[in-house]
Amino acid sequence: MIDTLRHPTEDDHTRVMAVMDEWWGGLGGESGSVYRATLLPRLYFQHFTDTSYVLDLSGGRLGAFLVGFVSQSDPGVGYIHFVGVSPALRRTGVGGRLYRRFFTDVAARGVRRVHSITGVANRQSLAFHTRLGFTLVPGDTSLDGLPVHTNYDGPGRDALKFVKHLP
């Protein structure tokens, strides 16, 4: 399969919105769906494109995307805000490929550690981040032995917080 990894353009916002519910499997129901869409407004496809990526499949379908950036407050920190891989492509190394591309590009800009968060219910994201060398940042409580940051993004929005130190 011939695919193309490139930086997104503004038009990719619409493409990503169109697949979010399917790719997240409806996690969190209607409120989860609305929340995810709210977390990824068009501005990310306007102002964060040079540290974000989309994978186009032959035929033009969207295969995967990653939205990330370098912290304005601490230029030594990179942040991966969102990543999604088409269900048909999962466990084929696509997500890892996007992450490694981000690591390489932000390391060249002086980034030394990368942060990311995920919802406590998203165990595939936990497995993925752990496999890529992220560790969990201690939280204020624990659930199933995991450190949880309670109300991280507002009431009821608990999170797992990841960090990876780049070589």
Ligand SMILES: CC(C)(COP(=O)(O)OP(=O)(O)OC[C@H]1O[C@@H](n2cnc3c(N)ncnc32)[C@H](O)[C@@H]1OP(=O)(O)O)[C@@H](O)C(=O)NCCC(=O)NCCS
């Ligand atoms: C999480 C996600 C991005 C992973 O993408 P992917 O392309 O399947 O990941 P990779 O193939 O690069 O996986 C690398 C390793 O991560 C681990 N991993 C990935 N998905 C996993 C899963 N569902 N269960 C267990 N381990 C998993 C495995 O160790 C895997 O290596 P292996 O396949 O050789 O065992 C993808 O499942 C996804 O898009 N999920 C829905 C959206 C989401 O939850 N995004 C993250 C929060 S913003």
